[in-house]
Amino acid sequence: MDRRKPFLVGIQEFAALYGVVPGKVGQWVSRGTLDPATAIVVSGVRYWPLGFAARYGTTTRRFKQVDMGVKERLIAEQGEGWEADLGDELPPIVGQHEIIQIFHLPAQGNLATTIASGRFPDSDWVLSGSMLWLLDTVMEAAPALRESSRSLTWEADETVVAALRDGTYDGPGSKVLARGPYARKSS
Missing domain, CATH: 1.10.1660 (Multidrug-efflux Transporter Regulator; Chain: A; Domain 2)
Structure with a gap:
């Protein structure tokens, strides 16, 4: 590819x-x-x-x-x-929020541990301190993730993947997160 x-x-x-x-x-x-x-x-x-x-x-x-x-x-x-x-x-691009939704991971820590262990593919970008991947990079890694995992299935939710591909994804991470002192005031 x-x-x-x-x-x-x-x-x-x-x-x-x-x-x-x-x-x-x-x-x-x-x-x-x-x-x-x-x-x-x-x-x-x-x-x-x-x-x-x-x-x-x-x-x-x-x-x-x-x-x-x-x-x-x-x-x-x-x-x-x-x-x-x-x-x-742009092609579909994902970060940790979207990856958690794709695989229905129980916690962000599951993904963080997999990344830290070197079993997750290297990010395609590190921008402003955040790792980003092409959706295809993540999907191609799924079989190896399934093989190497003892507790997570790493089965992709094809509905989430399709929404990411066609630009209709509206789940966690799809809206800009409020940050800074004003974020606390608006919650």
């Missing part, structure tokens, strides 16, 4: 492209200068195609210059891939 993947950025990488603190990207979203619909949401966090993120500075009222050195570094760190511009160009 072709493992070329789209280049992505999380909030930290987006900020680095423009030489600002990550909180500034959140301000752009809250002020409406960065449309949240331009991002995909994986495990409750926004991620953008690198092509869009690098072009963003040209779409604002006040031009923002992208740091091409940062862009080149991000591409080099992510390995062989391609530069998508829109979220609908």
Whole structure:
């Protein structure tokens, strides 16, 4: 299978492209200068195609210059891939929330232990401190996970997989998680 993947950025990488603190990207979203619909949401966090993120500075009222050195570094760190511009160009991408739902794991700790043991496939990306996988990477690993597990079945819920593939998944991780001091006030 072709493992070329789209280049992505999380909030930290987006900020680095423009030489600002990550909180500034959140301000752009809250002020409406960065449309949240331009991002995909994986495990409750926004991620953008690198092509869009690098072009963003040209779409604002006040031009923002992208740091091409940062862009080149991000591409080099992510390995062989391609530069998508829109979220609908992206293949299905999952994080830990979605993986837990795919396999109906009883707890996040089950997945964390499997990852730490080296039995889970290496993540396709580590962005803003979070691991992300192509859905196909995870699904191809399922048979080996089943063989090596003593207590978990690692049987995929095909309904969840289908929803992830067709962009209709609305389970845990499909919405942006509230973070910071305001998150506590809204709960």
